[in-house]
C-alpha cells in the first residue's frame with residue numbers, strides 16, 4: 001500500500017531546506033534590525049477567531065473540526081487574527097508600539113495549483129499601537145528592504161487605501177453586506193464581474209463610473225492629484241487620499257520611492273481599514289502576489305480598545321519561487337564537511353573517537369556506520385557531498401597520524417591527529 005501526501009502539501013528535501021533556512025534567517029535578521037521580536041502562536045485556534053470578522057462563509061475556505069471535547073477548532077489560515085488574540089490575552093499592558101514577527105505554516109482549503117498550497121508558510125509581522133503614517137511607512141520600508149537583502153529584483157510594490165472606495169460606498173448608503181461583495185469583486189480584479197455586480201446592486205451610474213475609474217488608477221505620486229479631482233465631493237474619501245499622500249511622503253524619507261499607487265487593491269481578508277499594499281513578482285503566473293498587508297482594526301473587533309495596527313506577511317513559498325525564477329544566488333552549504341572512514345574493522349573505535357572530536361570542534365562530520373569497504377565508503381561520502389574524507393589506518397594511527405583526502409582535487413596527505421581539526425577548520429573556513 002502506498003500512502004501519499006495529502007493534496008496541496010509538499011515534502012522538502014535537504015537542499016531545498018538549506019535554501020529555505022538561508023532565506024528564513026535573512027528575513028529574521030532584517031526584521032530584528034527593525035526592532036521586531038519573534039513570537040509563536042498555536043497552529044490551531046478556536047474557530048470563532050476566524051469567523052468573528054469574516055463570517056461563517058470562511059468555513060468553506062479553512063480546515064476546521066471538532067475535537068474530542070466537542071470544541072470547534074480551526075487550523076490557522078493566517079496569523080494576524082492569532083496575533084491580535086495573543087495581544088489581547090498577554091500584551092495589552094505592554095508599552096506600545098509592540099513589534100512582533102512570526103514564521104509559521106498556515107492552512108487553507110484551496111484548489112491547489114502552482115504557488116497555491118493547502119499548507120504554506122508565512123513570514124510576517126504586526127506592529128501594534130504605532131501611529132500612522134510613520135508606522136505604516138516603516139512597515140512598508142522593511143518589506144522592501146527584506147526583499148533587497150534577499151537579492152530579489154523586479155518586484156512591484158503596490159500601495160492603496162481602502163478608505164477611498166469604502167467612503168464613497170458609505171456616502172452613497174450602499175449596505176455593509178453589499179460593500180463586502182463589491183470589495184470582494186474588486187479584489188478579484190475581474191472588471192466585468194464588478195460591472196455586473198454594480199448593475200445588480202443598482203449602484204448609481206455616476207458612482208459606478210467613479211469606482212470603475214478608481215480601480216484602474218496606477219502610477220506614482222502624481223496620480224494623487226488626478227484622483228483628488230474625481231472624489232472631491234466625498235470628505236471621507238478625500239481624507240483617505242490625504243492619508244495615502246502623507247504615507248508616500250513619509251515612505252520617501254525612509255528611502256523608498258519605487259512604489260506604484262494602486263487603488264484597485266481590496267485584499268481578500270475582511271479586516272483592513274485603510275492603507276493596504278501588495279507585492280507582485282512577474283513570472284509567477286496567477287500567484288504573483290508574494291506579500292500582502294495593511295492597516296486593520298481586528299483588535300477592536302475582538303473587544304479590545306481601538307489600537308492602530310499595521311502588518312504584512314510574505315508568502316514564504318512564493319518568495320522562494322520568485323528567487324528561483326530570478327536565478328538569485330542562495331549560498332547553500334552542504335550538510336557534511338568531513339566523512340571519517342576506518343580502513344579496517346579494528347579501526348572503527350578509533351574512527352568514532354576522531355569523529356566525535358571533530359564534531360565537538362563544530363565541524364559537520366559523519367562516519368561509516370554501514371561497515372562498508374573503503375571503496376564503497378568513498379563513493380558514499382562523495383554522493384553525500386563530503387568535502388574531506390579522513391582515512392583511519394592502523395599503521396598511521398600507530399604514529400599518531402591519519403590521511404586527509406580532499407574529495408574535490410583527489411589530493412591526500414598525512415596529518416598529525418592533533419592538527420586535524422585545525423587543518424580542516426582552516427580549509428572549510
Ligand code: HAM
Nearest residue numbers: 078080115116117120289290291292293311312313315
Ligand atoms: P494574505 O494576502 O492572505 O494576507 O496572505 C499573505 C501572503 O501569503 C500572500 O501574499 C501570498 O503570497 C501567501 N499565500 C496566501 N495563500 C497562499 C496559498 N494558498 N499558498 C501559498 N501562499 C499563499 C494575510 O494572510 C494577512 N494576515 C497579512 C497581514 C499581516 N496583514 C496584516 N498583517
